[in-house]
Amino acid sequence: MSFHINTLCVQAGYDPKNGESRVLPIAQSTTFKYDSAATLGKLFDLEEDGFFYTRLANPTLGAVAAKIAALEGGVGAMLTASGQAASMLSITNICHSGDHVVCASAIYGGTFNLFNKSLRELGIEFTFVKPDASEEEITAAFRDNTKAVFVESVSNPSLDVADVELYARLAHAHDVPLIVDNTFPTPVNFRPFEWGADIVVHSTSKYMDGHAVALGGVIVDSGNFNWNNGKYPAFTEPDESYHGVIYTEKFGKAAYITKAVTHLMRDYGPQQSPQNAFLLNLGLETLFLRMERHCSNALQVAKFLEANDKIEWVNYPGLESNKYYERCQKYMPNGSCGVISFGVKGGREKAMQFMDSLKLIKLVIHVADARTCALHPASTTHRQLNDQQLEDCGVKPNLIRMSVGIEFVDDIIADIKQALDQI
Numbered sequence: 282m283s284f285h286i287n288t289l290c291v292q293a294g295y296d297p298k299n300g301e302s303r304v305l306p307i308a309q310s311t312t313f314k315y316d317s318a319a320t321l322g323k324l325f326d327l328e329e330d331g332f333f334y335t336r337l338a339n340p341t342l343g344a345v346a347a348k349i350a351a352l353e354g355g356v357g358a359m360l361t362a363s364g365q366a367a368s369m370l371s372i373t374n375i376c377h378s379g380d381h382v383v384c385a386s387a388i389y390g391g392t393f394n395l396f397n398k399s400l401r402e403l404g405i406e407f408t409f410v411k412p413d414a415s416e417e418e419i420t421a422a423f424r425d426n427t428k429a430v431f432v433e434s435v436s437n438p439s440l441d442v443a444d445v446e447l448y449a450r451l452a453h454a455h456d457v458p459l460i461v462d463n464t465f466p467t468p469v470n471f472r473p474f475e476w477g478a479d480i481v482v483h484s485t486s487k488y489m490d491g492h493a494v495a496l497g498g499v500i501v502d503s504g505n506f507n508w509n510n511g512k513y514p515a516f517t518e519p520d521e522s523y524h525g526v527i528y529t530e531k532f533g534k535a536a537y538i539t540k541a542v543t544h545l546m547r548d549y550g551p552q553q554s555p556q557n558a559f560l561l562n563l564g565l566e567t568l569f570l571r572m573e574r575h576c577s578n579a580l581q582v583a584k585f586l587e588a589n590d591k592i593e594w595v596n597y598p599g600l601e602s603n604k605y606y607e608r609c610q611k612y613m614p615n616g617s618c619g620v621i622s623f624g625v626k627g628g629r630e631k632a633m634q635f636m637d638s639l640k641l642i643k644l645v646i647h648v649a650d651a652r653t654c655a656l657h658p659a660s661t662t663h664r665q666l667n668d669q670q671l672e673d674c675g676v677k678p679n680l681i682r683m684s685v686g687i688e689f690v691d692d693i694i695a696d697i698k699q700a701l702d703q704i
């Protein structure tokens with residue numbers, strides 16, 4: 282039987298047997314017990330499936346990973362301690378010192394630092410292309426040593442909508458996989474594999490958890506990329522650190538995700554905690570309900586702001602005035618996410634006044650949970666920059682980022698209205 286994604290959110294990944302716990306249990310144990318040394322030996326040799334140490338596998342983590350793989354339509358998934366860890370391992374599973382990645386420049390700031398500083402220090406090179414780069418410009422960024430392409434489906438915080446079909450086509454023309462960070466739309470609104478992407482990563486700390494309680498990340502493998510094209514010897518030649526296993530031969534379509542677990546999680550170890558996976562699973566059960574409300578609330582708030590004369594500009598891909606409106610309709614007709622940004626007339630000072638006047642909407646450095654929150658980068662995350670420096674990095678001094686929650690929308694709008702009335 283195949284099920285709608287809403288049903289998968291509620292039930293996929295865990296199917297209790299007779300008399301077992303109805304709710305996914307938390308296997309809060311680092312280790313697992315066996316009766317014979319021979320069985321344990323087979324686990325080590327990857328001859329049998331089973332659990333022996335939570336850094337490599339755990340029943341709670343496995344169930345939640347299987348649910349997310351089902352939501353994205355992939356062959357397998359691996360949970361990680363954070364979104365950062367997922368992005369890092371998604372690249373280092375295929376790129377080594379001397380390799381190169383083509384990356385859209387409209388990405389989360391943490392991902393940019395990870396790539397441009399930490400992975401560069403490990404010898405992996407990145408070329409960043411503008412969010413709206415043409416086919417020619419993207420093609421020109423490829424080199425002989427390019428091993429992957431990385432984009433965000435809807436970028437945080439700039440809300441650029443990537444042309445995933447185009448990026449997939451160009452990546453495949455160069456025999457490399459496309460990795461998509463799908464954190465903002467979630468698989469409820471957009472499934473990158475249906476448009477040719479090969480690997481998906483998420484910060485599950487955002488909408489998937491949805492309640493701002495559990496940091497986490499995930500990597501999902503579509504199983505569609507052919508690693509046997511001469512560019513990826515780590516997949517096609519024996520891994521001496523794992524009994525000479527050849528990933529493509531032994532694991533077929535699941536070669537990428539199996540290597541991520543048995544090689545990278547084994548060696549680097551940024552595993553998610555079973556407790557966090559349990560909380561993540563609770564979030565996933567209502568993901569489809571929450572995304573619908575986040576999107577409809579955000580669209581109403583965006584329309585309210587657009588019609589208000591104290592507002593200079595509004596950026597939300599669901600607005601017809603937005604430059605990504607058509608692309609957003611094509612890829613995510615049910616909506617993108619609940620995050621919007623806008624500029625208050627009067628610059629940095631008026632924006633700060635507006636922020637201080639909010640009551641229901643709280644000031645926090647987070648996005649994508651059930652509670653509406655707002656951030657004024659110029660007075661917080663980017664406060665060391667002057668107006669010119671802010672403009673240079675694409676953050677206007679009057680920019681306010683608002684993550685619209687799932688409260689009753691009239692209350693959200695009323696709070697914004699009373700705060701605007703005070704400036």
Ligand SMILES: *Cc1c(COP(=O)(O)O)cnc(C)c1O
Nearest residue numbers: 363364365389437464484486497
């Ligand atoms: C937050 C975020 C990350 C990083 O995730 P953490 O869970 O905070 O490590 C990566 N990508 C996007 C798009 C994000 O919004």
